[in-house]
Amino acid sequence: MAITIHVDIVSAESAIYSGLAEMVFAPAEQGEVGIGGRHAPFIAKMRPGEVRVKVSATETLPFFVSGGILEVQPHIVTVLADTAVRARDIDEAAALEAKRAAEEALADRSGKIDYAKAQAQLAHAMQQLRTLEKYRRS
Template identity: 75%
Template sequence: MTMTIHVDIVSAEQEIFSGLAEMVFAPAELGEVGITPRHAPLISKLNPGEVRVKVSDKEYQEFYVSGGILEVQPHLVTVLADTAMRAKDIDEAAALQAKAEAEEALNDKSGKIDYATAQARLAEAMMQLRALDRLRKRGS
């Protein structure tokens, strides 16, 4: 029998996932981490990106998180996300629109925009589109 670890992914709005997994991949502040059962305790900020949960050899579940906190205990992984959604639920049209608007704002030389906000919106849209792209490539 394969060892598993319990995974909870929650956002400010709702619980997104709760269940057992063989491995979890998350976009930690210093780079992507892979978490297996009996992993050493860890707390890290999360960057915007994709959290992948390997439920079994044949099943992965992908989630988009906009940032948050990752807590790892030997038998429990908790993702406390600012915003989280299943990758399959991402609105591609809205992400493309947000990307275009952020790029337009960054090209505006009038000085009337907040560049940090525009860069954050661009990064979020790009990560959502990347999560969708990976989901399509896996054929899920």
């Protein structure tokens, strides 16, 4: 039997997931991290991307997070996300529209937009679409 770790994924709106897992993979700012039971404690800032909760050898649950904080203790992982959603619940039409709007804003060279904000919105939409695509392939 594999050593498990308790995982909580919460957003500002609600608790998204709570349960045991063999591994958790999360998009930390410095790169993706993998966390198993009895991991050394740490706290990291997360970038937009996919959090994968490996429940068993045959089941992995994908979630999209827009950023936030990852807290790791030896027996518990807490994902405090700005926004979190199960991959199956991602609104593809909204993500495509956000991507289109961000690309349009970045193409505007008039100087009337906040390019950093538009780039962040584009990254957010692209990560949502990647998470949804990976979920559909599995």
